[in-house]
Amino acid sequence: MFNGLVRSFSIKRVKNNNGNNDAKEAADEMAREAKKKELILKSCGYVYAEGSNNSASVFSKRGEKGVNQDCAxxxxxxxxxxDMIFCGIFDGHGPWGHYVSKQVRNSMPSSLLCHWQKTLAEATLLDPELDFEGSDKSLSRFDIWKQSYLKTCASVDQELEHHRKIDSxxxxxxxxxxxxxxxVIYVSNVGDSRAVLATVSDEGSLxxxxxxxxxxxNLPQEKERIIECNGRVFCLKDEPGVHRVWQPDAETPGxxxxxxxxDYCIKEYGLVSVPEVxxxxxxxxxxxxxxxxxxxWDVISNQEAIEVVSSTAERPKAAKRLVEQAVRAWKKKRRGYAMDDMSAxxxxxHSSSSSSSLSEHVHHVTTYK
Structure with a gap:
């Protein structure tokens, strides 16, 4: 089960727009974290911070608000x-947001591996006859991944709070x-980035x-928690429809x-780092x-996004084309507002050889937003 976990990283060197080897930086950070914690977590595989191949496409573009605070x-x-792959999008905010997002990106994968190994081992020790190939294997595996994610997010947030060089x-x-x-895919979400699946309906449409x-x-369950913690939720007059979280007696951080x-200035007032898994x-x-x-997602609907990706002839270019389409949409729909960072x-x-051409479905889509 743990065979090969002590092997070292193999890094796919993909340079970002600034010429820095961001992928290697991320992988090296993971290796350092694993070594520091004395874990058998050094993992082989390929790490992409920006770049593409036939199984995944990654692209990030700086907006008009300063340094790019997104990373992936x-x-x-x-x-x-x-048979395993890890993907992530991290969207920073605030004066140190670009450092925070990179720190979370760099620490989360190795931490998740650690907790996954530990939780898996504990489950096996508690129930030596646990059969992951049996009828209940999906439930058992999901519970293990969910617990691993919950522990990971708690530890990442705690480490970030005490980080000596990052003011979060x-x-x-x-x-x-x-x-x-x-x-099987396991999805963990902390925040307002979004995951959208492209699938074929019973009618044959993508x-x-x-x-x-x-x-x-402003989500009911989120607003209720924030108000119970004495936080406030309201929109600014010049931003109708944009609900923000505020401290009880000050118009910060919004x-x-x-x-x-x-965001520890607002953590006691209802902001949490608990993921939905x-x-x-x-x-x-x-x-x-x-x-x-x-x-x-501020300017592109779910359906529009999958149409852009599905109509891209070369898979490695899909993420870049989606971002470029969003940039054009922003200039039309949100003229006068500084464009946000965009990453995908x-x-x-499925392998390109085993799946049918996605472009066949684009002309027969139904609206789904």
């Missing part, structure tokens, strides 16, 4: 398991991640299925999401999953 990762061969008191980051293990909830402060890492079994009708930061990961669920 795709880790093939996650945990030295050939008024800064934070969202984290939307997916682990694919065989024919339709969008939203896999995650945008954790905005967060537009209800869950995030960091779900699973989905992949069917032959499921073609790909898009993970994207909220800047894209497109995870293709």
């Amino acid at each position: 990762i795709v880790w093939e061969g996650f945990g030295c398991q050939e 008191y008024n800064s934070g980051s969202t984290a939307l991640t997916i682990v694919r293990q065989g024919e 339709v969008a299925v939203q896999l995650t909830l945008d954790f905005k402060p 967060l537009a999401m209800s869950r995030a890492f960091g 779900t699973q989905r079994h992949i069917s032959p009708k499921d073609h790909f999953i898009i993970l994207a930061s909220d800047g894209i 990961v497109c995870l293709f669920l």
Whole structure:
């Protein structure tokens, strides 16, 4: 079960727009964390911080608000398991947001591997006859991944709070991640980035299925928690419809999401870093999953997004084309507003040779938003 987990990283060197080897930086950080914690977690596989291949496409573009606070990762061969892949989108905010998002990106995968191993081992010790190949294997595996994610997010947030070099008191980051293990995907969401699945309906049309909830402060369950913690939720006069979280007696920090890492100035007033964890079994009708930061979803609908990706002839260019389409849409729909950072990961669920041409479905789509 743990065979190969002590092997070292194999890094796919993909340079970002600034010429920095962001993928290697992320992988090296994971290796350091694993070594520091004295874990047998060094993992083989390929890490992409920006770049593409035929199984996944990654792209990020800086907006008009300063440094790009988004970052992403795709880790093939996650945990030295050939049938596992880890994908994530991290959207920072605040003065130190770009540092926070990178820190969360760099620490979350290795921490998740650690907790997954530990939880899996504990489950096996408690029940030596636990059969992951039996009829209840999906429930058992989901519970193990859910517990691993809950522990990971708690530890990542705690470590971030005590980080010596990053001031996350008024800064934070969202984290939307997916682990694919065989024919099952496990989705963990902290914040307002979104995961959307492209699948074929019973009528034969390519339709969008939203896999995650945008954790905005005005969601009933989120608003209730915030108010119970003496936080406030309201919109500014010049931003009608944009609900934000505020401290009880001050108009700060004004967060537009209800869950995030960091932002300790508002944590006692209802902001949490607890993830929503779900699973989905992949069917032959499921073609790909898009993970994207909220800047894209502000101007592109779920259906529009899958149409853009499905109509892209070359898979490695899919994420870039989606971001470019969102940039054009922003200039038309939100003229006068500074464009947000935009990042996307497109995870293709079947090999290009085994799946039918997605473009065949684009002309027969139904609206699904």
